[in-house]
Amino acid sequence: MASNEEILAGLAEIVNEETGLAPEAVELDKSFTEDLDIDSISMMTIVVNAEEKFGVRIPDEEVKNLKTVGDAVDFISGAQA
């Protein structure tokens, strides 16, 4: 079980790997599309990589609800519980 801080750090690493964005730019209140300029293909790549990293399943219909980095952290944290 990862803490929310660990999930955020792990997500930041995945986002950095996919987009080159600095990990510290990946903050809880940032929107994936508006703030981080992540398109749908990159978003799906990030989701698939997050599933593997955190051992969770993020259903396709859930992805559109993950507007901010915080949404993703909360979802992963809940799915791990």
Added chain:
Amino acid sequence: MTRKVVITGLGATTPIGGDVPTMWQNALKGVSGAHTLEDDWVAKYELPVHFAARCTTPALDVLSRVEAKRMDPSTQFGVIASREAWADSGITEIDPDRLAVAFATGIGGVWTLLDAWDTLKEKGPRRVLPMTVPMLMPNGVAAAVSLDLGARAGAHTPVSACASGTEAMHLGLDLIRSGKADVVMCGGAEAAIHPMPLAAFSSMQALSRRNDDPEHASRPYDLGRDGFVMGEGAGALVLEAEEHALARGARIYGELAGTSVTADAYHITAPDPQGLGATRALKAAMFDGRIQAEDVVHVNAHATSTPVGDKPEYTALKAALGSHVDNVAVSATKSQMGHLLGASGAVEAVLTVLAVHERKAPLTINLENQDPEIPLDVVTSARDLPAGDIVALSNSFGFGGHNAVVAIRSV
């Protein structure tokens, strides 16, 4: 009045140099880009061929990691060559609706395709990444180049196996002559040094098996030739309407005087032993460029170093050039860099343009015992090309019976 088309930019990444100046220097010196493969998959799959000619500069030394992530290795090479050619052309402003792309590949995104297949088998469908399709599609390289340059007058991908790169030049010439574009980024890219294509080309006996001596394996016209050496990389050329180039005071390397494409309709892989399709292609390119046999001083031959392939090309050259064939300096540059498949025509066109511009023919290495049935004047030591108006030809032939020829005239 047919629009005249000139070449104003060159780019390349190859097994004998990661940019045009390095490649050209090595091509005149005569080096081998073929080396033993250190990858563990050579032994793992018991491949019969243990060597290939890899690009000297890894794509990740040039592209950013994030850029490279969305591109198959073939597209990475294509974008690298295209950027060099674009910078070399000096074009700073262009109407994007007048800029087209004709960027070829023989095989396309084979690494992406097979990696995704491995992922599917090992980890399931969820792990097959969403960029898989745009990375494996053969038009991926033309699309990436179009995106990179903002080219909107169409992005084309001629696919004709090992003639693809030359066919891209044929298409580019047409696009400008017919008024559909003023500038075309032409080229070819290939990255197929993967165990599956190596196994497949081996199984058809197309590859040299000189495993103990890779540097001497690619030996066009030599009696000891036993197949081609797989290479990889990309070449790119900026084609430009002459009036467009003159208006901006561009440096002009040469004129793309004529091109042609023909089909053998003889056999799916074997060349027509009489070289009839190749002869028609040579004659058609010369007719297209209003070229007489006596104008031709240099040929960059297809010459892959296979036992069956090299001779029909000689027959075709003799048929097209007559007795003048004896006066033509022939270079078989695959002896140095191996066979870049769909990229070979583009890289060899770059070398041919430079040969005309610099008046020097690149070297053919590894020719020790010339096949007496192919009595061409093969360039094996430093050779200057004559002054005055000259023409050079570059030939490419591909599985499927594709023949393509480009003719470059000095300016």
